[in-house]
Amino acid sequence: xxxxxxxxxxxxxxxxxxxxxxxxxxxxxxxxxxxxxxxxxxxxxxxxxxxxxxxxxxxxxxxxxxxxxxxxxxxxxxxxxxxxxxxxxxxxxxxxxxxxxxxxxxxxxxxxxxxxxxxxxxxxxxxxxxxxxxxxxxxxxxxxxxxxxxxxxxxxxxxxxxxxxxxxxxxxxxxxxxxxxxxxxxxxxxxxxxxxxxxxxxxxxxxxxxxxxxxxxxxxxxxxxxxxxxxxxxxxxxxxxxxxxxxxxxxxxxxxxxxxxxxxxxxxxxxxxxxxxxxxxxxxxxxxxxxx
Numbered sequence: 001x002x003x004x005x006x007x008x009x010x011x012x013x014x015x016x017x018x019x020x021x022x023x024x025x026x027x028x029x030x031x032x033x034x035x036x037x038x039x040x041x042x043x044x045x046x047x048x049x050x051x052x053x054x055x056x057x058x059x060x061x062x063x064x065x066x067x068x069x070x071x072x073x074x075x076x077x078x079x080x081x082x083x084x085x086x087x088x089x090x091x092x093x094x095x096x097x098x099x100x101x102x103x104x105x106x107x108x109x110x111x112x113x114x115x116x117x118x119x120x121x122x123x124x125x126x127x128x129x130x131x132x133x134x135x136x137x138x139x140x141x142x143x144x145x146x147x148x149x150x151x152x153x154x155x156x157x158x159x160x161x162x163x164x165x166x167x168x169x170x171x172x173x174x175x176x177x178x179x180x181x182x183x184x185x186x187x188x189x190x191x192x193x194x195x196x197x198x199x200x201x202x203x204x205x206x207x208x209x210x211x212x213x214x215x216x217x218x219x220x221x222x223x224x225x226x227x228x229x230x231x232x233x234x235x236x237x238x239x240x241x242x243x244x245x246x247x248x249x250x251x252x253x254x255x256x257x258x259x260x261x262x263x264x265x266x267x268x269x270x271x272x273x274x275x276x277x278x279x280x281x282x283x284x285x286x287x288x289x290x291x292x
Contacts, residue, residue, distance in 0.1 A: 061094035063087060072100060072230035075237040082242065084112050085233055100230035106149060107131030107156035109168060109232060110138045116240055117141070117176050129156050143171050162231075163200045163223035169212050169235055170203040176239070183209040185250040189219060196223040211245030212238050219251075 060080055066073055076098060079085040087096035107129060114122055114137040121137035128151065129135070135151050138144045149155050160168075174180055182205045187193050189208055196204050204221060207213040212235060216222050237243040 059094070060087060060091055060096050062096075063098040064095050066098050066100055066230075070100065070230075072234055075243060076100065076230065076233040078237050078242045079112075079233045082116070082240070084116050084236055084240075085229075098229065100228065102229045103159040104165075104227045104229055104232050105157050106160050106164075107134065109160050109165065109227070110134040110144070110156075112232065112236055113143060113168065113172050114138055114141075116236070117172055118143075129153050131156050141175055143168060143175060159226045161223065162221065162225050162227055163196050163204060165227045165232075165235070166207045166213060166221075166223075167200050167203040169239060170206045173206075173210065173212060173239055178210070180206040180210055182206055183248065183250055185253065186248075188251045188253045189249075190215065190221050191218060192220045192223065196221065209248060211248050214246075 062068075063076070066076055070076075076085070080087070088099045088102070089097040108131070111131050111134040114134045118137045118141045121140045122133045123136060124133050126132045126136055132151060135144075135149075135156060139146060170180055182202070186205050186209045190196075190204065193201065193204070200223070204213070204223070208221075213221070216225075238245045
């Protein structure tokens with residue numbers, strides 16, 4: 001950073017103040033890999049892809065309706081810097097609006113996903129609804145099927161439910177090369193699984209098992225609820241590994257708080273699906289005690 005400056009020629013003291021704000025925003029993060037989120041915050045605050053004197057493309061530096069301590073701030077800014085998500089209003093002096101609680105429709109989610117996993121399939125010459133190029137790309141890669149969603153304006157403008165989001169998210173992960181599995185007992189983490197449409201249960205379980213999704217209140221998924229823009233930014237960051245997914249813990253079916261299976265989404269160094277050493281040792285000791 002010794003030679004760093006923002007695109008408008010700001011000096012190092014301004015860069016230092018940005019870093020200070022970033023450090024404050026990530027206080028309490030326990031996972032070292034979450035430094036990536038801090039980097040996203042720095043980039044987002046500066047409005048650039050990298051801290052460099054050569055950058056000429058500073059645009060959005062923040063949003064008036066998303067405070068830096070908002071739970072989704074790092075995810076939103078990361079997605080903005082990747083070009084996956086844009087704001088909802090005019091940008092004035094680098095500050096725009098995002099509408100974090102706004103509902104997401106099918107066209108918007110297809111646009112975000114295809115920009116990231118199938119940019120070469122987007123044909124901008126297609127006419128009709130603004131998201132038609134993204135709809136066509138999604139059909140082409142198997143993200144959606146024509147019998148599920150038509151290309152009509154009404155369909156593309158329809159708010160997306162959380163269970164529909166889970167299906168598209170799981171498909172996007174597989175298209176992106178990520179093998180998805182279902183952890184035994186993961187249904188114990190979803191209190192309202194019985195409210196999920198039968199043809200979407202598998203996708204919801206896969207998304208939970210891989211750390212792409214976590215519940216809302218009281219371990220509920222709220223499958224018929226609508227997806228918000230803040231939630232969209234969060235799940236997209238997890239999908240593309242812009243931010244850590246965290247830990248997936250399968251809960252005791254008797255709800256006694258006992259962990260019966262724990263697996264980190266990042267299984268580097270382990271055989272996928274194998275119990276972590278600490279958990280495995282715990283069960284060995286219990287088994288030995290039972291035989292005495």
